Amino acid sequence: MRKPIIHLTRKFLVSAALAVMAGGFVSIAARADDAAKVPQNDLLNATLWMQRSVEYKATTIGIYDLAKLRLDDALADKTWTAVPDKQGEDFGDKPPAIILDADETVLDNSPYEASLVTRGTDFKPKEWTAYVKDEVTRAIPGAVDFTTYADSKGVKVFYVSNRTDEEKPASLENMKKLGFPMGGNVDTFLAVGQQPDWKSAKGTRIAYVAKDYRVLLLFGDNLGDFTDDYKGNLDEREKVFEANMKHWGHDWIVLPDPEYGSWESAPFGGDYKLSPDERRKMKIDALQPWQPKD
Numbered sequence: 001m002r003k004p005i006i007h008l009t010r011k012f013l014v015s016a017a018l019a020v021m022a023g024g025f026v027s028i029a030a031r032a033d034d035a036a037k038v039p040q041n042d043l044l045n046a047t048l049w050m051q052r053s054v055e056y057k058a059t060t061i062g063i064y065d066l067a068k069l070r071l072d073d074a075l076a077d078k079t080w081t082a083v084p085d086k087q088g089e090d091f092g093d094k095p096p097a098i099i100l101d102a103d104e105t106v107l108d109n110s111p112y113e114a115s116l117v118t119r120g121t122d123f124k125p126k127e128w129t130a131y132v133k134d135e136v137t138r139a140i141p142g143a144v145d146f147t148t149y150a151d152s153k154g155v156k157v158f159y160v161s162n163r164t165d166e167e168k169p170a171s172l173e174n175m176k177k178l179g180f181p182m183g184g185n186v187d188t189f190l191a192v193g194q195q196p197d198w199k200s201a202k203g204t205r206i207a208y209v210a211k212d213y214r215v216l217l218l219f220g221d222n223l224g225d226f227t228d229d230y231k232g233n234l235d236e237r238e239k240v241f242e243a244n245m246k247h248w249g250h251d252w253i254v255l256p257d258p259e260y261g262s263w264e265s266a267p268f269g270g271d272y273k274l275s276p277d278e279r280r281k282m283k284i285d286a287l288q289p290w291q292p293k294d
């Protein structure tokens with residue numbers, strides 16, 4: 001009497017297995033169909049890396065931790081300056097300072113960048129200002145610890161930022177909440193446009209600090225945080241990089257920013273009137289690919 005039952009059970013199992021397989025094929029096909037509907041976005045990998053990878057956090061913590069060694073060396077050497085062309089003479093006894101860019105150097109704007117990806121839209125100045133005023137910017141890992149260390153050593157910590165004067169009050173509040181040293185009674189957040197000659201090129205603001213302080217270190221995520229010669233094409237940028245080789249990792253410290261910057265706009269000459277597809281094509285043309293033999 002058991003045999004028919006076994007037979008029936010086998011039949012049932014075969015049918016069930018076929019049903020599961022068919023269901024599997026349907027769900028794989030559905031997933032592929034869903035995936036095809038996900039829009040491409042050039043910011044995705046860079047934003048995912050900066051916002052969710054442990055590798056990014058470990059990188060910036062490492063940079064800022066090692067920068068403490070540079071800071072100690074710079075403090076002990078009165079001939080040390082990160083801006084010899086702006087420092088003038090007899091700077092050795094001026095009080096020490098460091099200059100850091102804000103966005104993507106000490107401030108992590110990945111919530112804004114992530115929202116560009118999830119909403120499938122591009123940077124818009126008005127929307128950026130609204131984001132800044134929400135005061136939800138985070139600290140780059142390691143930045144509060146490092147700037148607090150510098151402050152504890154008597155080093156004045158300046159932020160030279162291309163955030164605007166309108167965005168400055170919210171930026172200061174946001175940074176205070178995050179625990180950054182904010183200069184006491186000295187205005188240490190130098191926004192673009194705050195004075196008539198404070199344009200997006202930062203040389204005049206760096207010189208403004210160097211007038212009264214010995215500038216030990218510069219920090220940034222963009223060539224323009226270190227030199228005003230940042231707008232050239234790829235070859236010109238390479239020459240500027242090479243001309244400043246003695247500074248990199250010594251008194252000019254670079255934070256990684258794969259999301260945006262003059263490196264990204266150089267291949268299309270900074271011409272944002274071009275369509276996203278035209279810009280992407282010019283960036284692809286700038287690559288130096290390996291070619292398979294066959």
Ligand SMILES: [Mg+2]
Nearest residue numbers: 101103104221
């Ligand atoms: Mg920046």
